[in-house]
Amino acid sequence: MTNAQPAQTPLFSSHDFIQLALDNQVLKFGEFVLKSGRISPYFFNAGLLATGEMLSLLARGYADALAEQMAVTNNGIGEPELVIFGAAYKGIPFVAATAQALLLHHGINAKWGYNRKEAKTHGEGGNLVGADVSGKSVWILDDVITAGTAMREVIEVLEQAGASVAGIIVALDRKEKGQNDHSAIQELAATLQVPVRALVDIDDLISYLADENSPYKEATQLAKMQYYREQYGV
16 A cells, blocks of 8 residues: 555546446447347457556546545554456456556555466466466456456466455346346356455446436437346346
């Protein structure tokens, strides 16, 4: 931790994030065929979070959520170490920007790291970069959890390095049923017995579309989102 004074800036706003994502085509409404075969009325592509403004807002959301979790976990006693981890490749800029946001806005000097897709065979070697996670309880940051397969691979990488999972924070929760009546996020939370949080979920998208002041308000699209939620949602 550090004694740096946090910057006085507004908290993360799901409404602002949704609008910025729509303005930059990160979030799109329409018809999209998912790997599951479902036809989704929306699609979120975190790979297009390609401006400083978008990355900063996303990182602020992660940082606010982490600071809140740390306050709950710590209960105001001492200064516990915070280690955050991003999965290659999308998670790398997310975790780096979040470490900066934590310091600037919350005075928390977090350690951060990420994995390589392929282990390095020269130099320091290995498939992990950044903070040493051995013996640490680590928070994982990601964009979206669909089936949870990729997240389980990240968890395995961390466990092999001697780390445990403190919790998971994703940008978007689709809140969709998986193989049963639970979502992948619910299944991970139950299996790992750790917090799994999202900055924005489908209910936030529906609320945004229903807002009279929304520039993207459209009755047909709102009806499609509501129907999809009723059909596949948890």
